[in-house]
Amino acid sequence: MTFYEKLVLQSQQSFQNNYSTYSQGKTPIKLSTKQPDNYETQIKKFSKMFNDAEYVVIGGASGLSAAGGGDFYYTDTPSFYENFGKFSKKYGFKGAFAGMRYPFPNRETYWGYLATFLNTTLNASIRQPYQDLAAILNDKDFDIVTTNQDTQFIKSFDEAKVSEIQGDHRFFQCSNACTDDVWDATESIDQMIKAMGDDTQIPTDLIPRCPRCGAEAFPWVRGYGNFLEEKKYQAEYAKISNALLSHQGSKTLFIELGVGRMTPMFIQEPFWTLSYNLSNANYISVNRDSAFLPEQLENKGLAIQNDIAKVLHDVRNQIVEVKNDK
Incomplete structure (x- = not known):
């Protein structure tokens, strides 16, 4: 088992x-009661902490993609209707994840919906927050370590720098887990989309099989069934584990972006542990809904x-401004 997986x-x-406690959107970890600085000061602090760091670890979760327009997962946003409107009109659900749980009348319709979902994420352009982060x-x-499966990080960065520890929409696996292998899904998805056209179901012979x-x-x-935690999964964990171990002496900045309250165990809490235990580490959290800063990190952390x-x-502009002043 790899170092980072043990933390998870x-x-x-x-x-x-x-x-x-977690189900109420809280954490059992004692949080700082220190009054946060105003926004402009926070941006300057973020930029300084970033510039002072020798090594940066990004933890990207669903809130990051949602901030760039990938906000169709949980409710009936304009982007949801744009991408899933024909399914919503016919079956009445709202939000892409609600479609995942919908009892479609047959597997052909289920796969018509799933292919639409995968096609939507795989062919989305690089969202602005990812461009700014790059x-x-x-x-x-x-x-980078991410729980996102929408391939935004893979489109934006060298894949060797990205650890996708919760899977990737580009790959299929066997539902029986008869093999440790995963395989390319993109060609099959393209075929399903073309064959479906304006309908909501695909031909039976296009249902993907092992x-x-x-x-x-x-x-x-993770979430579709017996998620394979074998060769590729271990390779993803090995990437981030080896990277962290090779930078043990570096002045490190952990930046957590958009971690939700249902999955703090994959990025947020491992980042807290690392930030606290590494003497040269600092921590930043950015979250629209709940940016938590543990009391033990209040002198080496920032929550926006x-x-x-x-x-x-704004951080991108601030960093450019500082560079131009030098």
């Missing part, structure tokens, strides 16, 4: 032991509760 498992145990990280030593045993496939993403897209845009 420790956090998962805490989540299970304190589920009633500009901020330019010329910096960095690595090339080894013939069982139905599903995306290599604001729109992530705005914060990254």
Whole structure:
């Protein structure tokens, strides 16, 4: 088991032991009661902490993609109707995740919806927060760990720098887990979309199946079934683990972007543990809804509760301004 996965498992145990607290959108960790600075001061502090760091670790979660317009997951936003309107009109659900749980009349319709969902994320342009983040990280030593499966990080950065620890929409796996292998899903998704056209279901023979045993496939993403935690999964954890271990002596800045309250165990709490235990580490959290700063990190951390897209845009401008002044 890799170093970072051990941190995640420790956090998962805490989540299970304190589920009633987490379910209320809270944390069992004692938080700082220190009054936050005004927004302009926070942006200047963010920029200084970033410029002073020798190494940066980005933790990107769903709030980051939502800030850039990928906000169709939970409710009936304009982007939801734009991408899933024909399904919503016919079946009445609101929000892409509600479609995942909808009892479609057959597998052909289920896959028509799922192909639409995957096609939407895989073909989305690089969202502005990711563009700003790429500009901020330019010329910096960095690595990224993400629970996002929408491939925005892969489109924006060298894949060797990105650890996708909760799967990736580009891949299918066997629903029976008869093999440790995952395989490319993009060609199959394209075929389903073309064959479906304006309808809401695909031909039966296009339902993706395992090339080894013939069982139905599903995306290599946690939440669809027996998510494979084998070769590719371990490789993703190894990337971030090895990167962290190779930078143990560096002045490190952990930046957490958009972690929700249902999944603090994959990025947020491991970042807290690392920031506290590494003497040369600092921590920044940016979240629209709840930017938590543990009491133990109040002298080496910063929590900004604001729109992530705005914060990254303003930090980008601040860093450019500082560079121009030098």
